[in-house]
Amino acid sequence: MSAAWVVVLVAGAGTIALKGAGPLLLGGRELPLRAQGLVALLAPALLAALIVVQAFGDGRALVVDARAAGLAAAAAALLLRAPTLVVVVAAAAAAALVRAL
Amino acid sequence: MRPVDRPHRHRDGARRVAPLAAVVALFGVTFGVLARDAGFSALASIVFSATTFGGSAQFAAAGVLSAGGAALAAATAALLLNARYAAIGMSVAPELHGPWWERLLRAQLVVDEVWVISHTGGGRYDRRLLLGAGLTVYAGWVAGTTLGALAGSLIGDPLALGLDAAFPALFLALLVPQLGSRRAAAAALLGGAIALALVPLAPPGVPIIAAALACLLGLRGPRALPEPVEFEHRELLP
Known part of the structure; x- marks a missing residue:
């Protein structure tokens, strides 16, 4: 079996288990009150982490490159209350522009 | 709407x-x-x-x-x-x-x-x-x-x-409507800071998992959550 198929099988099965564990074990049951307080903050915490890692991370290095320009453009578009699609296109266009310069 | x-x-x-x-x-x-x-x-x-x-x-x-x-x-x-x-x-x-x-x-x-x-x-x-x-x-x-x-x-x-560059922008657009409370904003700041600090130190993926710890801020303060508000989603389409 090729290395690629090993990756597909191991990562695929592992991800199915990771995503399914909570709903399989706790499905349909209310989380305890304490846990609800935590879960409510999970989305903002994880989203902020995804943003900084995807905008400034490059392997184990932090870099400021064209993606930072894209993020700045996205922030500006959001301040102007642009719809999400416009925000994303503005970010991609800004990054592409910086790379083309 | x-x-x-x-x-x-x-x-x-x-x-x-x-x-x-x-x-x-x-x-x-x-x-x-x-x-x-x-x-x-x-x-x-x-x-x-x-x-x-x-x-x-x-x-x-x-x-x-x-x-x-x-x-x-x-x-x-x-x-x-x-x-x-x-x-x-x-x-x-x-x-x-x-x-x-x-x-x-x-x-x-x-x-x-x-x-x-x-x-x-x-x-x-x-x-x-x-x-x-x-x-x-x-x-x-x-x-x-x-x-x-x-x-x-x-x-x-x-x-x-x-x-x-589209993905950080997409996630930023998704994050903004989540910042309804002071506590949510604090969790976002802390989560971002944890991830940023760990990128040079830990293998990819770990900084994001560690950022989930920011939701421990939810343990502080009143135990009961406010009633779920009707969450205003921004219109995503132009």
Whole structure:
């Protein structure tokens, strides 16, 4: 079996288990009150982490490159209350522009 | 806007997530192209997208393989990047009922964009929005991968299009409506700071999982949550 198929099988099965564990074990049951307080903050915490890692991370290095320009453009578009699609296109266009310069 | 007395329907989820699904589909094309370069057959890259269904994890795995890394190292990188889905799965578990196989299948659709779109505030999730948005994004990701894997050589360099900058922008657009409370803003700041600090120190994926610790801020203060507010979603379409 090729290395690629090993990756597909191991990562695929592992991800199915990771995503399914909570709903399989706790499905349909209310989380305890304490846990609800935590879960409510999970989305903002994880989203902020995804943003900084995807905008400034490059392997184990932090870099400021064209993606930072894209993020700045996205922030500006959001301040102007642009719809999400416009925000994303503005970010991609800004990054592409910086790379083309 | 949805009249307040009507429950969410599957198609509401599909409609809300449509612009995001378009970006995901483009990213799927990119993944299909890169996976072929990294040594995946067309079938392997499509099956990878259909089972792992996690963009960052799949890009990381393909990256490790094409840099000459071992298969298990590549799979580990992917699983680290998808480890956040264990926590995300817990958060939606109360909304998923029915037989075990149905819960397992529905849970597979809960990727970042879908999860956020179906958040109705206060840590509550709507199962119809989850399914409608989840199927839409899944279709986009797998179809995009298929196109990229089969027709990759016809497509130019996606980085020149600035596609890699689209994702932080997408997540920023998803984050802003989540910042309704002071505490949510504090969790976002702390989560971002933890991730930033750990990028140089830890393998990819770990900074994001560690950022989940920021939700421990929820242990402070009043124990009961405020009543779930009707969460105003910004219109995503122009």
